[in-house]
Amino acid sequence: MSVIEYDVIVIGAGVSGLTAGTFLAKQGLNVALVTTGESTACLSTGCIDVCSQDENPLQAIVNLPDGHPYHLIPVENIRQSLHDFQQTMTDRGMPYGGGPENNRRVLSAIGTFKTTCLTPVTMQASPQNEDEKIHIITFAGLKDFYPGYIISRLKNASYSIYDAGVATTMGIAANFEGEAFLEAFILWLEKQNIREDKIGFPAVLGLESAAAIVQTIESRMECPVFEIPTIPPSMPGRRLFNHLKDYFRCQGGAIYWGWPVVGVEKSGKKIEAVIAESQGRPNSLNAKAFILATGSFVGGGLHANRDSIVENVFHLPVFLPGKRETWFDHDYFSTNHGIGQAGVAVHSDFRPADCPWDNVFVCGSILARTETLKNGCGHGFALATGQAAAKSCLEHIR
Amino acid sequence: MKFEHCIRCTICVENCPVFRVNPAFPGPKQAGPDAQRFRSEREKSVDEWVLLCSQCKRCDMACPCGVDPAQIILRAQQKYGLEHPHTAAHLLFANNYYLSTLGSMTAPLANRFVSTEIGKKIFQRMGIATYIPFPKFSFKTLRAQKKTRSRESRKVALFYGCFINFYRPDIGRKIIQLLQSFRVDVVLPPQWCCGLPALGNGNLALAQKFAAKNVASLSNYIDAGYDVVYSCTSCGLCLLHDYQGIMDIPGAKKIAENSYNLHEYLLKLLAERGGTKPEFKEVNRTLAYHIPCHLRALKIGYPAADLMKMIPGLECRVLDDACCGLNGSYGFKKINEATAVQLGGRAVSLIRKTGAEAIVADCGSCRMQLGGLSGMNAYDPVEILCESLGIRDLKKQKK
Ligand SMILES: Cc1cc2nc3c(=O)[nH]c(=O)nc-3n(C[C@H](O)[C@H](O)[C@H](O)COP(=O)(O)OP(=O)(O)OC[C@H]3O[C@@H](n4cnc5c(N)ncnc54)[C@H](O)[C@@H]3O)c2cc1C
Ligand code: SF4
Ligand code: SF4
Ligand code: SF4
Numbered sequence: 132m133s134v135i136e137y138d139v140i141v142i143g144a145g146v147s148g149l150t151a152g153t154f155l156a157k158q159g160l161n162v163a164l165v166t167t168g169e170s171t172a173c174l175s176t177g178c179i180d181v182c183s184q185d186e187n188p189l190q191a192i193v194n195l196p197d198g199h200p201y202h203l204i205p206v207e208n209i210r211q212s213l214h215d216f217q218q219t220m221t222d223r224g225m226p227y228g229g230g231p232e233n234n235r236r237v238l239s240a241i242g243t244f245k246t247t248c249l250t251p252v253t254m255q256a257s258p259q260n261e262d263e264k265i266h267i268i269t270f271a272g273l274k275d276f277y278p279g280y281i282i283s284r285l286k287n288a289s290y291s292i293y294d295a296g297v298a299t300t301m302g303i304a305a306n307f308e309g310e311a312f313l314e315a316f317i318l319w320l321e322k323q324n325i326r327e328d329k330i331g332f333p334a335v336l337g338l339e340s341a342a343a344i345v346q347t348i349e350s351r352m353e354c355p356v357f358e359i360p361t362i363p364p365s366m367p368g369r370r371l372f373n374h375l376k377d378y379f380r381c382q383g384g385a386i387y388w389g390w391p392v393v394g395v396e397k398s399g400k401k402i403e404a405v406i407a408e409s410q411g412r413p414n415s416l417n418a419k420a421f422i423l424a425t426g427s428f429v430g431g432g433l434h435a436n437r438d439s440i441v442e443n444v445f446h447l448p449v450f451l452p453g454k455r456e457t458w459f460d461h462d463y464f465s466t467n468h469g470i471g472q473a474g475v476a477v478h479s480d481f482r483p484a485d486c487p488w489d490n491v492f493v494c495g496s497i498l499a500r501t502e503t504l505k506n507g508c509g510h511g512f513a514l515a516t517g518q519a520a521a522k523s524c525l526e527h528i529r
Numbered sequence: 530m531k532f533e534h535c536i537r538c539t540i541c542v543e544n545c546p547v548f549r550v551n552p553a554f555p556g557p558k559q560a561g562p563d564a565q566r567f568r569s570e571r572e573k574s575v576d577e578w579v580l581l582c583s584q585c586k587r588c589d590m591a592c593p594c595g596v597d598p599a600q601i602i603l604r605a606q607q608k609y610g611l612e613h614p615h616t617a618a619h620l621l622f623a624n625n626y627y628l629s630t631l632g633s634m635t636a637p638l639a640n641r642f643v644s645t646e647i648g649k650k651i652f653q654r655m656g657i658a659t660y661i662p663f664p665k666f667s668f669k670t671l672r673a674q675k676k677t678r679s680r681e682s683r684k685v686a687l688f689y690g691c692f693i694n695f696y697r698p699d700i701g702r703k704i705i706q707l708l709q710s711f712r713v714d715v716v717l718p719p720q721w722c723c724g725l726p727a728l729g730n731g732n733l734a735l736a737q738k739f740a741a742k743n744v745a746s747l748s749n750y751i752d753a754g755y756d757v758v759y760s761c762t763s764c765g766l767c768l769l770h771d772y773q774g775i776m777d778i779p780g781a782k783k784i785a786e787n788s789y790n791l792h793e794y795l796l797k798l799l800a801e802r803g804g805t806k807p808e809f810k811e812v813n814r815t816l817a818y819h820i821p822c823h824l825r826a827l828k829i830g831y832p833a834a835d836l837m838k839m840i841p842g843l844e845c846r847v848l849d850d851a852c853c854g855l856n857g858s859y860g861f862k863k864i865n866e867a868t869a870v871q872l873g874g875r876a877v878s879l880i881r882k883t884g885a886e887a888i889v890a891d892c893g894s895c896r897m898q899l900g901g902l903s904g905m906n907a908y909d910p911v912e913i914l915c916e917s918l919g920i921r922d923l924k925k926q927k928k
Contacts, residue, residue: 135796135835163830168593169540297552301542305549364539373850380847385835388849389590389828409828411769411785429536431593 137163137385138528140405140418142392142444143432145170146510147495148424149375150212150517151524156382158525163416164384165407167391169372171429171496175509176360177334177367178237179227179249181213183507188248189231195506200498203479204519212518213511217249223374225342228255235259238331240276240361242284248511251367253336253345256329256355261285266327267359268320272298275362276333291323300335300364307337307344317351325352334358334366341370371510387416391431392444400489402445420490420524423447423475423483424517425497432497433473440473445491447483450476450499466504474499481520490527494520532562532601534594541588541598546852547581550871554581557588561598564605574609581865582606583856584729586766586826603728603775610731683798686718686750688743688768688788690761691726692893699922703915704760704791710918711798711807716755719746723764726858728771736771740778743768747784757788760911762824762891763857765790769827790824792832792891792910809917811842816913817885819876819899820849821892822856833891833910840917846883851876853890855898869898877903889913 141152144166156162182201185191192201192209201209213231220227229235229249236244237257250257258265267278267290278290293316295303306312320330330348336358337344349356360367380386387407394406396415404417423444425432433449434441440449452458452469460468476484476499481492494516496503503509541557542548548556555564560579568574579602588598685708693701705715720743724736747757759765768788772781789797799806818834837845854872859865876899880888888907890896900907915921 135800167595169544169591170593173540173543174538299548299552299556301549301556302552364543369543377850385830386849387828387830388825391595407828410766410826411773411782411788414829 135161135416137161137416137418139163139420139422139524140165140416141422141424142166142405143170143424143426143430143495144168144372144376144386145424145426145430145495146172146371146375146513147426147517147520148422149379150216150514151422151424151492151494151521152384153375153379153382154518154521155525156379156384160525160528162384163387163418164379165387165390165392165405165416167431168389171426172372172375172510173368174363174365174429175368175371176237176245176247176365177251177371178245178247178254178360179213179216179229179511179514180246180507180509181209181231181234181248181511183234183246183248186234187232188234188511191234191506192508196500198500199506200477200501200516201508201512203477203481204515208519209511209515212514213249215518216514219378220251220374223378225370225374226252228252238265238281238357238359240281240333240359242281245360246507251358251370252342253334253358253367254360256357257331257359258285258329258357262287263329264288264327265329265331266290266323266325267331268293269333270295270298270303270335273300273303273333273335274298276359281359287327289327293319300333300361300366303335304338304366307335308340313344313347317348320348320352325354329355329357331357331359334360336366338366338370339373341366390414395445397488400487402488402490405444420492420527422520422524423491423493423497424495424520427474427496427501427503428470430496432495435470435473440470442475442497445483445486445488447475447491447493448485450474468504471502471505472500474501476500480523480526481516482523492520492524492527531594531596532565535562535596536594538593541592541596544587544591546585546587546854546872547583547868551581551868554578557582557598557602560605561588561601562596565601568605568608573612574605576605576609579605579609580731581868583852583854583859583865583868585822585852585856587822587852590825600774606731607728607733607775610733682712682714684714684716684753684755685758685794686747686755687715688720688723688747688757688759688764689717690759690764691722692761697893697909700760700909700911702922703911703920706920707795707911707915707918708758708791710920711795713798716750718750718755723761723767724776725763725767725771728767728775729857729859733776737776737778740767740772740776740781744772744778744780744784747788748780751783751787756794757784758791758794759788760791760891760909761893762790762821762827763894766823766826790827790829790832792836793829796832796835806839807918809840809914810919812840812913812917813842814887814913815844815883815885816846816887816889816908817880817883818845818847818910819851819853819880819888819890819895820847821890821895822852824891825849833889833914837889837910837913840913843913843917844885845889846885848876848879848883851879853895853898855894857894860898870902873898873902880905 138160139162141148141164152164181188182191227249239245264287269278271294282288390407392405396404404415406415452472458470495513547554582602586599708715721739724739727736769785772778853876854869860869896907
């Protein structure tokens, strides 16, 4: 028996878990979220990929193969989950542009274009083709960002370098939070005689105040400004994560950090509690229902042995595409590795298939046949399934 | 050590408060798992920058792969400390306990306690540890006391920690009364500094000396049916985690298994007693609850927040994203001063944004830093709970 009994415990602080938790907390339920650590959202570009297989993401979803978990959710609900997300982010001062009918492009740090659906306001002005006239500013010594490389793939681009005094993504972003730094930077920028139509920056324009900083630079320079997502540490990914996490807490949710679930207490058809390694002794938390949102292999929800794949928390059966030979494509960089289909299969109410307990729900990239990479269905899929699983969970509790 | 589990995702780096403001510190990924590959028992440490890590453990809490960079860095700090002469500041803070003891002995504190019978009792209990570094507390007397208590009531051995002992005994007295109001017997076992300041200043041997004494003392009480309760979150983390971990003290597991954070313990009592809430009276305040880094690292959630939620009228905004920057003795050292001030400033600005009238934090050092920098009042959650339950410091009440 734990001290407090929660209505729902969500396992995993990814986009799906935070979405599910927030939805339930908003309904007035007492929700806790437990997590080993921070999630893949922090590593991401911050853009919301819904489904990148077509110009129209919703159409792309219709065309996904049978058995894809997206098909369990009515289109209206997918639309609603994206709309709710955009509303939340607008309220929090980091608006997301775009809509579910159109995919758009975002210039990447290697000069290619990434296809995505919703973009943070700091990337709203990202060029849509290689002909656009852009100027890129980079920072002296900044690792893993090579503007020369980027412009070699564009037709009308140039770049210049600013010395920020520090050379790390985090360090520069933190500096931008200071008014004096921003002002000195803009004064320098004004002297550069930039003639191109747009100015691009590696995504280091601040941490908490990025939207305002971009707006300030835009109005002073009188031209559109956009961020180019970097490899981790990725500030746009961090901002997304921080907003979703803070919003969850604003709705009354509690978060237990550093809380890897290592076991469960069960009785009959119910999971009663989850157990974590804590400092010195195990700790447990009780709830009426549980939402599993532990992600796929990177997130830590799935673990691959030589010939089998296990789900780490409830040991739910894991769907496999076939024998080990089928797990990997010969091309290492392929997006079509069979193992991308591995995961937990669910019924239409997001309860796991072949599961002895009726108070467990599953969402996010741990779902079987998701194929996040191949289908380009990252955060958007996490938003939609997070909300769908939360709705079923709510029905169960009421 | 689990440095091989690192997938180089840099999530720890993004969470490191020191890295954010001090370019001289390479961050938890490099100072932890990356540099660990090059550290050798047989070679002298050259990584002086490990000393810039404040041991806030935020990296450990954020890492999705269980690498625990702060633990790796802590070991590197000890190795560095062993191989290099200690600076005056390190020596001073490592021996903080002895200095504070000396300080309190000369302070005219004693007069403040003696006005009432209860005050006297508390004075005897508190006083022993406050004024005599090695108290001769008789174990038998405690046992005798046990018999007089009702069967229902629980018994607690309170580990109050240096901060409360030397600087805020009033909070210590309130903790005792708070526990008593939950029908719990409280004793103050013989105890010494938890050892964290020594550890944090690269003096593992001294830390182990303190720890071994505490383990021996607390262990006796546990055997006699007492639960250990601590209120300082950093002491707690040290008792639960470091005694078993880096200090490797025999018998530490027993201490960890039987020690509770004060508020965690109160919630546990409430749950055991069927969940009836105490009679909290209205407290009309808006507070910003700054979560101390080491409470976060205890992995027990925020039990004081759960208790304060039960207080009618109280608006309590939980903030756990910012480190106050002081980290015990860390911020008092010249080389860390700029870091501490910048981090403190950021924490204060987040607090101001909530519109709160005052700050709450379990950690005395957080309160010192945040209260000092903001000019706002900074309370221990115990003070808020006592306010709501009508518990006042006995000494002041009688004035
Ligand atoms: C490098 C990278 C970049 C990406 N970039 C993008 C992008 O730009 N746009 C996009 O839309 N999508 C992107 N994605 C995909 C996207 O991040 C995910 O598909 C999506 O967010 C799904 O998240 P999730 O909630 O299912 O789980 P995850 O984000 O994987 O989170 C899982 C959570 O569960 C926790 N956890 C795991 N096991 C346990 C346990 N036993 N106990 C407690 N907690 C546990 C983890 O600590 C983590 O917090 C990217 C993915 C990666 C890996
Ligand atoms: S230590 Fe953990 S958080 Fe840091 S880079 Fe390695 S895996 Fe990521
Ligand atoms: S313990 Fe704190 S200061 Fe040290 S590396 Fe980790 S996050 Fe940074
Ligand atoms: S003094 Fe407080 S916030 Fe500050 S480091 Fe300690 S635990 Fe972190």
